[in-house]
Amino acid sequence: xxxxxxxxxxxxxxxxxxxxxxxxxxxxxxFSPMDFTDSYAHFLPSSFSLDNYRMALGNxxxxxxxxxxxxxxxxxxFLRSAVSIAAAFAFTHLEFSxxxxxxxxxxxxxxxxxxxxxxxxxxxxAGMGLLDTYWGIILPSVFSASSLLMIxxxxxxxxxxxxxxxxxxxxxxxxxxxxxxxxxxRSIIAAVFLQTFITAFNSYLWPLLVTSRMGMRTVQVxxxxxxxxxxxxxxxxxxxxxxxxxxxxxxxxxxxxxxMQALSDSIIN
Amino acid sequence: MKxxxxxxYLLLLPSMILAVLFSFLPLxxxxxxxxxxxxxxxxxxxxxxxDNYISLFSDKAFINSIGHTFLFLAIFLPLNxxxxxxxxxxxxxxxxxxxxxxxxxxxPMAVSLSSISLIFREIFRGRVSIANRILSTDLPWLxxxxxxxxxxxxxxxxxxxxIDYILLLSSFRKIDRSLIEAASIDGAxxxxxxxxxxxxxxKPMLSVIIFLAIKDAIMISAPVMILTAGGPFRxxxxxxxxxxLEAFRSGNRGTGSSIATLMAILxxxxxxxxxxxxxxxxxxx
Numbered sequence: 001x002x003x004x005x006x007x008x009x010x011x012x013x014x015x016x017x018x019x020x021x022x023x024x025x026x027x028x029x030x031f032s033p034m035d036f037t038d039s040y041a042h043f044l045p046s047s048f049s050l051d052n053y054r055m056a057l058g059n060x061x062x063x064x065x066x067x068x069x070x071x072x073x074x075x076x077x078f079l080r081s082a083v084s085i086a087a088a089f090a091f092t093h094l095e096f097s098x099x100x101x102x103x104x105x106x107x108x109x110x111x112x113x114x115x116x117x118x119x120x121x122x123x124x125x126a127g128m129g130l131l132d133t134y135w136g137i138i139l140p141s142v143f144s145a146s147s148l149l150m151i152x153x154x155x156x157x158x159x160x161x162x163x164x165x166x167x168x169x170x171x172x173x174x175x176x177x178x179x180x181x182x183x184x185x186r187s188i189i190a191a192v193f194l195q196t197f198i199t200a201f202n203s204y205l206w207p208l209l210v211t212s213r214m215g216m217r218t219v220q221v222x223x224x225x226x227x228x229x230x231x232x233x234x235x236x237x238x239x240x241x242x243x244x245x246x247x248x249x250x251x252x253x254x255x256x257x258x259x260m261q262a263l264s265d266s267i268i269n
Numbered sequence: 270m271k272x273x274x275x276x277x278y279l280l281l282l283p284s285m286i287l288a289v290l291f292s293f294l295p296l297x298x299x300x301x302x303x304x305x306x307x308x309x310x311x312x313x314x315x316x317x318x319x320d321n322y323i324s325l326f327s328d329k330a331f332i333n334s335i336g337h338t339f340l341f342l343a344i345f346l347p348l349n350x351x352x353x354x355x356x357x358x359x360x361x362x363x364x365x366x367x368x369x370x371x372x373x374x375x376x377p378m379a380v381s382l383s384s385i386s387l388i389f390r391e392i393f394r395g396r397v398s399i400a401n402r403i404l405s406t407d408l409p410w411l412x413x414x415x416x417x418x419x420x421x422x423x424x425x426x427x428x429x430x431x432i433d434y435i436l437l438l439s440s441f442r443k444i445d446r447s448l449i450e451a452a453s454i455d456g457a458x459x460x461x462x463x464x465x466x467x468x469x470x471x472k473p474m475l476s477v478i479i480f481l482a483i484k485d486a487i488m489i490s491a492p493v494m495i496l497t498a499g500g501p502f503r504x505x506x507x508x509x510x511x512x513x514l515e516a517f518r519s520g521n522r523g524t525g526s527s528i529a530t531l532m533a534i535l536x537x538x539x540x541x542x543x544x545x546x547x548x549x550x551x552x553x554x
Binding site: 003007010011014015022024025028038039040041042043084087089094099105106109110112113114115119120122123124139141142145173201205209220221224241245248249252253256259261 | 273274276277278280281283284285287288290291292293294295296298299302311352355356359360370371372373374375376377378379380381382383384385386387388389391392397398399401402427430435438439459460484488490491494495509512513516517522525526528529530532533536537540541
């Protein structure tokens with residue numbers, strides 16, 4: 001009996017630690033400037049006014065930051081899925097020489113940490129004249145060996161006889177992929193798309209390096225530069241943080257089970 | 270057969286170009302660059318032999334950054350491992366109220382790196398910070414070297430918590446139920462079942478998580494930029510933050526390439542060891 005109580009107590013303690021930062025951020029998004037500078041720290045705001053949210057949305061850059069992030073993340077998720085689907089189809093459905101070495105070359109990139117390649121990649125993007133462009137933000141992380149691996153696994157588990165039958169029927173590879181293969185593996189494709197979107201939307205370092213114009217900053221970089229903090233308006237910064245976090249909290253609640261499945265599969269495979 | 274060759278190569282072309290252009294080529298560039306004498310403008314002035322490496326290791330700031338990185342790792346890794354293990358163990362059996370706890374433990378996954386760094390900066394800001402109020406302490410968290418690296422480690426736990434928790438939890442839940450039931454029929458208490466049946470079963474996944482955590486820890490840089498910018502008194506300058514300073518701020522191409530080369534090798538080795546261990550586990554499991 002004592003074990004049960006201790007267990008419950010420990011769980012609640014852990015939950016409090018994990019939930020605290022985001023709970024505090026939510027509260028702070030309602031703080032008035034006075035609440036921040038008070039001689040002792042608050043947890044609850046003195047009033048629940050939406051001024052901070054109004055101020056964040058009224059900032060001349062914040063909506064642009066969000067647009068930049070959404071556009072680059074959607075393009076990256078789309079391109080990564082497309083590129084991985086094409087490669088995975090070749091590896092699983094076509095006979096060609098050099099298949100094994102080429103697969104190894106692509107998968108070896110998993111062992112090369114992109115963070116150690118920041119400078120040469122920056123030079124490449126600069127050399128292509130892509131600094132301060134969406135393509136500069138997107139291109140270096142379009143290909144991902146782990147995404148390829150996930151789709152490869154899904155395509156491998158598909159019955160080859162269907163492909164043979166489709167070919168005998170005279171339907172081309174394009175039609176087979178669009179009408180049979182992709183619908184059969186749609187949950188994995190969706191997981192790759194969503195995972196890429198989230199990673200791209202949350203990335204900080206690379207977009208920071210390849211953009212310098214305020215109008216080109218993504219929201220993760222932008223929120224650290226909104227300038228509210230400098231003017232003592234911390235509240236608006238927290239409102240800005242909450243507005244980009246909320247959609248992901250909602251996705252988490254809706255897709256928890258599916259995401260857990262996809263994530264654990266992608267590591268276990 | 271010939272026709273399929275062309276088709277396959279066309280389909281593989283985008284992946285191959287991107288992998289070469291943004292992964293292999295920059296790695297080779299870093300390795301070669303680390304043995305060259307390169308001007309700030311990027312002009313190659315000649316071979317440098319090991320000069321870049323020698324000047325790197327005689328640079329006090331770089332040696333210090335190694336110390337900070339390993340101090341960070343030494344705080345972060347045990348803290349992270351204990352917390353995710355506790356969270357997963359306490360929620361491993363599905364019950365109705367447990368589902369709520371599961372959601373809460375996943376929250377860190379919805380919060381981005383820069384958001385959580387900004388939140389931490391506020392929680393630990395100054396002596397009147399909420400952290401001091403709750404803990405009834407009076408610590409200058411981000412203004413004193415010892416405290417700042419601790420806050421950074423705590424931030425590291427938050428960054429990895431969600432994903433690590435999912436992986437460990439699903440590993441616990443994949444254990445064959447009959448093993449656990451057999452143990453309880455044999456009269457084993459829940460603590461004995463946990464230590465003798467369940468923990469050995471999740472060990473392979475736990476080791477994957479630990480390897481990934483070590484790799485993430487030695488590569489940490491972005492949270493440093495936002496939380497402390499390396500301060501106070503350069504006490505939170507990690508190796509990769511120092512790389513960023515060298516390559517992008519000071520324009521020291523040679524030493525920058527040397528750091529990149531060493532860290533790429535180190536991270537690659539960690540990942541390769543992990544992969545080898547997993548293969549070993551699978552063949553024996």
